[in-house]
Amino acid sequence: SKKAFKSILAITIGTTLTIGSISASAQDVNSRIIRFGYGLNQDSKQGRAVQTFTEEVNRLSDGKFKVKSFANALLGNEIQMQNALIGGAQEMMITSTSSLIGIDKKFAIWDLPFMFKDGPEADKVLDGKFGQAMLDGLEKHGVVGLVYWENGFRDLTNSKRPIKTMDDLNSVKLRVMQNPMYLELFNQMGANAIPMAFSELFTALETGAVDGQENPYSTIQSSKFYEVQKYLSQTHHVYSPWVMLISKPFWDKLSNDEKTIIKKAAVISREAERKDSREQAEKSLAFLKTKMEVNSITPEEMDKMKASAKIVIDAQAKELGQDLLDQFFAAIKEAKSK
Ligand code: TF8
The missing domain is CATH 3.40.190.170 (Bacterial extracellular solute-binding protein, family 7)
Structure with a gap:
């Protein structure tokens, strides 16, 4: 009958909605706190992108992951934070590729002068095979490289x-x-x-x-x-990139579902950060001229x-x-x- 059909429909929709909203909890996702350190202040493109990452991680994990961010090198300068990641005392950070050379000297390559014409050209190299191979090389040193952000032309x-x-x-x-x-x-x-x-x-x-x-x-x-x-x-x-790092001892504790959440949020933050960075460069120059x-x-x-x-x-x-x-x-x- 019509009535029975309607109630079946209601149940079906209800079930679908429930499945939709509990999808993250149905996965292997645990409650976690991620301490995320960075060097610039909150009101910078770096601060804004860390905020984007924080929100995405929260959304994708249904609130199970909490990112606590620390601006202004509050957890230490870049080299100190890198060491904290290796030791497992801190979970995440954003760092200039330049200061990573103590861990992997190959990272000096990004700072070679006068290499790139513009940001989009650098994106292709950073996000392509070469950039990925560079990130892969970090793991044996105790940090996992997730994505590159744009610091920019110096x-x-x-x-x-x-x-x-x-x-x-x-x-x-x-x-x-x-x-x-x-x-x-x-x-x-x-x-x-x-x-x-x-x-x-x-x-x-x-x-x-x-x-x-x-x-x-x-x-x-x-x-x-x-x-x-x-x-x-x-x-x-x-042209100076930033790189988002996660502690290898912490990474190894994560389930595959949890790793996927971090990776997805990292890519979203990368896209948002580069867009912001490129818009901001013009505005900042206009401001600085005054x-x-x-x-x-x-x-x-x-x-x-x-x-x-x-x-x-x-x-x-x-x-x-x-x-x-x-x-x-x-x-x-x-x-x-x-
Ligand atoms: C530098 C870098 C820094 C950034 C920032 C602290 O001059 O360009 O501005 O790496 O994350 O040290």
């Missing part, structure tokens, strides 16, 4: 003078990331490069312990470097900087092996052709 700021030529870099005390490639790159260009953790940088700029630094526009804005720096020079010397003296570099001077950088690239070939460099260059070539 530009120079300082408080001494506009940097228009390499000569202008002379005797500028420039903070660089803790990676010998940067040390050599800027010393080669005439600066006095000083490696330092990002968490110490604002104070060092404020007190004059260093004169300058290099980071993407968005970070110069969100970390308020414009308050203690007068000049911004658009060198765009390196606060700082901004100059571009002429093509002739750019060529000189690139020639100087070439020496550093050749030195890295010795350090990392020509093989790896060739694979990297091939991946870039392929990305350019697509």
